[in-house]
Amino acid sequence: MKLTLLEEPSGKVMAIAGPVTLDNCHLLLKQGKHLVSEGYFDLILDFASVDFIDSAGMGTLISLSKLVKESGGSFQLRNLSDNIRRVLSLARLDRFFGINSGGVE
Amino acid sequence: MQSLMTTDSRFGLSRQSARLQAGVSFTLVAPIKVGRIQEVVQVIKDRIQPLAYPQSVVEVDIPLAVTEALANGVVHGNKCDSRKTITVSVRASRRRFRCVVTDEGAGFDPDHIPDPLDATNEPPTSGRGLHLIRSLMSRVSFNARGNQIRMLLELPRNGNGAGG
Numbered sequence A: 001m002k003l004t005l006l007e008e009p010s011g012k013v014m015a016i017a018g019p020v021t022l023d024n025c026h027l028l029l030k031q032g033k034h035l036v037s038e039g040y041f042d043l044i045l046d047f048a049s050v051d052f053i054d055s056a057g058m059g060t061l062i063s064l065s066k067l068v069k070e071s072g073g074s075f076q077l078r079n080l081s082d083n084i085r086r087v088l089s090l091a092r093l094d095r096f097f098g099i100n101s102g103g104v105e
Numbered sequence B: 001m002q003s004l005m006t007t008d009s010r011f012g013l014s015r016q017s018a019r020l021q022a023g024v025s026f027t028l029v030a031p032i033k034v035g036r037i038q039e040v041v042q043v044i045k046d047r048i049q050p051l052a053y054p055q056s057v058v059e060v061d062i063p064l065a066v067t068e069a070l071a072n073g074v075v076h077g078n079k080c081d082s083r084k085t086i087t088v089s090v091r092a093s094r095r096r097f098r099c100v101v102t103d104e105g106a107g108f109d110p111d112h113i114p115d116p117l118d119a120t121n122e123p124p125t126s127g128r129g130l131h132l133i134r135s136l137m138s139r140v141s142f143n144a145r146g147n148q149i150r151m152l153l154e155l156p157r158n159g160n161g162a163g164g
Helices: A025-037 A055-070 A082-090 B034-051 B055-077 B129-136
Strands: A002-008 A011-017 A042-049 A074-078 B024-030 B086-092 B096-102 B139-142 B148-154
Touching (some): A011 A025, A025 A042, A055 B055, A082 B055, A082 B129, B034 B055, B034 B086, B055 B086, B055 B096
Parallel strands (some): A011 A042, A042 A074
């Protein structure tokens, strides 16, 4: 997994490339916590280059979401593939993350 | 530790993939660490590739179910003890994918795992692996000790890309 940070008017963007799984999701959490500690409370995670996420990765997304919301910020997932939408839907996390499960039959 | 780089020596392949009525059958035995789970998943994806399963099955159903089963075995079963092995047996045909994952742990009672969907407000950050496996696979069962999960996925007869 590779993380690239971008600035946008609506918040700090963490562009992720590669799978988000048990063996690397701690890096995502660490970076997210670092951004919040520096005062970036509005986080956008760009999933355009993410093709796979497991339950540990989903847990990390929940942790980050809770962290920024407790800080009064916002948390957004964007550019989700149909596969990612589907697994988040299976995990019943689509509503929590404010996404629909488009592409799921 | 054995190299993961060469196709035939990965994970101490105990039985070479054998043609089995248009299917494949193999067993992997290795002291798998968390950082190597995706390598095991890739081995399985490579070996079932000739079966031409639908893309969503190859990209989501099988890799996610196997990932979760391996993670449970490595973390909860073997307690990340690098001396303990995980055994993965796959028997797959165009219509059925069977995968059995066995760890060396004491086992657990799958009926006493909290349902992650029971959370009324905030979702829990962990504990949804088994739920995902059950959602993705057609049938899931365990041995009596609880250190072995058996997963079966039945493929549709006319699934996309399953012909040929």
